[in-house]
Amino acid sequence: MAAGQIGYGVPSSLSAKVTGSFAYLTIRDRMPTILTKAIDTIHRNKNKFFEEHGEEGISAEKQAISLLSKLRNELQTDKPLLELMDGLSDTESWNQYMQRQQRQLGDQELVSWFKSPWLYVECYMYRRIQEAIWLNPPINNFDVFNEGKTQSFFESQQAVMALCTYLGDVQKSMEKLSENQLSEHFNKLLQVSLWGNKCDLSISAGQENSQKASPIDSLPSLQSFILVNDSNMVWLTLTSSRRPEGSGQKTADRVDIVLDNAGFELVTDLVLADFLVSSGLVRHIHFHGKCFPWFVSDVTANDFQWTIRQTMAANHKWMSKSGYQWQSYLNEGIWSYHDHPFWTQPHEFCDMAADAPDLYATLQEANLVLFKGDLNYRKLTGDRAWGHTVDFCTALRGFEPAPLCSLRTLKANVQVGLQPGQGEKLSTQDPSWMTNGKYAVIQFHGPKLE
Ligand SMILES: O=P(O)(O)OC[C@H]1O[C@](O)(CO)[C@@H](O)[C@@H]1O
Numbered sequence: 362m363a364a365g366q367i368g369y370g371v372p373s374s375l376s377a378k379v380t381g382s383f384a385y386l387t388i389r390d391r392m393p394t395i396l397t398k399a400i401d402t403i404h405r406n407k408n409k410f411f412e413e414h415g416e417e418g419i420s421a422e423k424q425a426i427s428l429l430s431k432l433r434n435e436l437q438t439d440k441p442l443l444e445l446m447d448g449l450s451d452t453e454s455w456n457q458y459m460q461r462q463q464r465q466l467g468d469q470e471l472v473s474w475f476k477s478p479w480l481y482v483e484c485y486m487y488r489r490i491q492e493a494i495w496l497n498p499p500i501n502n503f504d505v506f507n508e509g510k511t512q513s514f515f516e517s518q519q520a521v522m523a524l525c526t527y528l529g530d531v532q533k534s535m536e537k538l539s540e541n542q543l544s545e546h547f548n549k550l551l552q553v554s555l556w557g558n559k560c561d562l563s564i565s566a567g568q569e570n571s572q573k574a575s576p577i578d579s580l581p582s583l584q585s586f587i588l589v590n591d592s593n594m595v596w597l598t599l600t601s602s603r604r605p606e607g608s609g610q611k612t613a614d615r616v617d618i619v620l621d622n623a624g625f626e627l628v629t630d631l632v633l634a635d636f637l638v639s640s641g642l643v644r645h646i647h648f649h650g651k652c653f654p655w656f657v658s659d660v661t662a663n664d665f666q667w668t669i670r671q672t673m674a675a676n677h678k679w680m681s682k683s684g685y686q687w688q689s690y691l692n693e694g695i696w697s698y699h700d701h702p703f704w705t706q707p708h709e710f711c712d713m714a715a716d717a718p719d720l721y722a723t724l725q726e727a728n729l730v731l732f733k734g735d736l737n738y739r740k741l742t743g744d745r746a747w748g749h750t751v752d753f754c755t756a757l758r759g760f761e762p763a764p765l766c767s768l769r770t771l772k773a774n775v776q777v778g779l780q781p782g783q784g785e786k787l788s789t790q791d792p793s794w795m796t797n798g799k800y801a802v803i804q805f806h807g808p809k810l811e
């Protein structure tokens with residue numbers, strides 16, 4: 362077996378054990394910065410807590426800050442990870458996962474920030490942030506990342522208006538569109554949703570990272586940065602799901618979108634979902650979001666509802682029209698929002714069938730599952746040191762609930778399914794191609810259709 366492999370053909374997890382690696386730099390530099398910002402945000406909201414809850418609010422603020430400072434110190438001094446203490450519904454499962462990690466490490470050393478898999482410890486940090494909040498009523502509903510998410514939405518208003526206007530125009534002429542025109546619009550909106558993923562707040566450690574230009578106009582110049590483009594397979598999957606065979610019925614029953622970030626990215630996902638439904642390509646959309654604030658900018662139920670309300674309230678005809686349309690899709694059950702604790706756990710997706718069989722069964726009902734973003738890609742591939750030419754299917758290790766597609770800009774050093782030599786060429790041209798968010802993939806796995 363080659364060095365760094367845990368079983369036949371399965372490479373080891375990325376981790377900060379490799380000094381100087383992206384994982385190492387993230388844990389050493391970016392994660393403490395995120396914790397410092399969370400502490401600062403709580404502190405800045407002190408007056409609000411006092412106004413709302415009096416002295417109790419102030420002491421909860423102090424206590425939450427002290428837990429987060431302690432967490433930052435544990436991280437920076439590579440202390441062993443600690444069991445969660447908050448007794449919530451997912452606590453036991455997190456603590457069991459820690460035992461699992463410990464068994465893999467053996468009894469020579471303890472599970473710790475710089476020794477354990479990067480995916481695991483990064484997820485664990487967000488769960489510990491949440492523990493610090495949950496343990497401190499009356500501020501236990503506070504979202505430390507809310508300000509950044511709402512700011513990113515407001516700063517992208519120009520782009521959102523341009524996108525909603527484009528959608529409105531397409532919808533006006535929808536009846537007259539040829540199959541080719543429909544597929545062109547589909548490709549554009551798929552790519553807008555792809556590049557929407559450039560705008561997450563975690564890669565920039567919470568720095569402003571919004572979209573200002575018109576998203577449709579930017580597409581041609583971004584085309585050459587798409588390293589794998591399986592959009593044709595996605596289109597064929599949608600159009601061949603028109604069931605039953607030969608009946609002339611034109612609609613795939615369900616597409617699931619596993620959401621990533623709030624702000625501009627979420628709007629691009631909603632616009633794509635609106636197009637899929639209003640064009641008659643798809644009957645239902647299930648959105649999957651997070652149960653609590655996660656990886657700085659990820660969508661929670663609160664962000665999802667807030668975004669739709671803001672879009673409805675916009676002082677722009679096409680934007681507010683879109684917002685009202687989205688709300689009515691939700692009211693009519695054409696769209697629905699779901700969350701499941703598995704999305705805020707550290708597991709690789711190949712574990713889903715065993716560890717969250719109910720969620721796996723839900724995804725099996727979809728004709729297509731779209732996975733947005735970098736973290737979902739890391740979980741799809743297990744965040745492992747795969748060679749670039751390894752098949753996507755191999756890296757999925759049996760995770761195939763339904764035809765699936767990852768829409769991801771590259772922000773972590775795992776990328777499979779490239780052509781021989783493609784990775785090497787990119788490394789020469791742009792050494793940070795895997796982490797600078799400039800490149801992207803539309804990577805599909807499912808039955809190959811003609
Ligand atoms: O929002 P996305 O696309 O999942 O990106 C988040 C990514 O940013 C990072 O936090 C950057 O380190 C990665 O850990 C993570 O994969």
Ligand SMILES: [Mn+2]
Nearest residue numbers: 561621622656
């Ligand atoms: Mn994210």
